Amino acid sequence: MTHPPFSPAQARAARLRIGLAPEQVVAAMAQLGLHRPVEILMCWESGAVAPSEAELFALADALWCPVPVLMDLRPRSLREHRLARGFTAERLAPRVGMDVRDYVRAENDHRWNGTDRQTLVLADALGLEPEELLRVIGRAGELDGLLRQAVEGRWKQYTTPLARLLGARERTVAQALRTLHQEHARFNERYMGHLVARSDDTRLKEIATERAAWLHDLSARFLHLVGHEPPDPV
Structure with a gap:
């Protein structure tokens, strides 16, 4: 090593x-x-x-x-977070419930294959907030993808996958998704309203830009709603 x-x-x-x-x-x-x-x-x-x-x-x-x-750095990788907490791989792996060789392989390959329970124990041991945890284990993109599909479609079917991904209560996740779905719908209503009213292109571009910014911050907004992030302006 x-x-x-x-x-x-x-x-x-x-x-x-x-x-x-x-x-x-x-x-x-x-x-x-x-x-x-x-x-x-x-x-x-x-x-x-x-x-x-x-x-x-x-x-x-x-x-x-x-x-x-x-x-002299802000921990970002799994190994750096482990070191920052003062764990050797030999101490952390059994705590998480993994064979040491499998854990070390995950660090070296930057690919986490732990179970949901092992992932939650890892987050607790290393003091990782959900957003940081997903980044460390390489699943931040999965959160973004699920949220985008949820707000643009039928959000209820994404409640369980997102709750499992974050280790959060389904009721809390459902409330957050409902709020996000409503916010997204309002963007569409405003855009279509101005389109039907034949508003000038400038106003339509402004709404489209606001929606793009909202989608860019979608994960942060969601994590705030489930209680893991400071509030972001909407």
């Missing part, structure tokens, strides 16, 4: 913030069960080598520093 993302500058800055000498940092790491010479710490801080996952976790503990700070 490749080394985790690591920022030498952030590691050095974290050590200096709490006023520790390199010798004190490696001593603290040794108390955590990871014995490393001072020279290794200096190599990490210079960027000559990068720490392993175990070394990254121990260094973060020794520096009283969150792991994401030492990674």
Whole structure:
């Protein structure tokens, strides 16, 4: 497995913030069960080598520093979210209910094949909100597609698939879909009304632009309605 993302500058800055000498940092790491010479710490801080996952976790503990700070990035991939939460694959896989080899393969291939239950446990373990979870497991496009079909057709038949996708209650999802379907219908009514009235093209283009913007933010609007997102203007 490749080394985790690591920022030498952030590691050095974290050590200096709490006023520790390199010798004190490696001593603290040794108390955590990871014995490393001072020279290794200096190599990490210079960027000559990068720490392993175990070394990254121990260094973060020794520096009283969150792991994401030492990674110096906003977690986006499944592996990055796992690292940010301080999990090894060997610890997380059994918690999710997967064989370690299957879990590691999912990380390496960027393809999640877990069951609905495993997916919900993964979200809980990594603290992922629904929108982020769908992005991490590569199913954000599925949400967009289902929502588009729901608002443009018979929304009721999409209640169960969307509830399962989000791990949400069907009643909550149904209420959200009803609202979105009504909002979409109003766009169509306005457009057809102006079309029948033979309004100028400028007004028709304005309505079409508003509808396009609404569809672009459809997932965010839906997640807000089911209680997972701050409100977005409609």
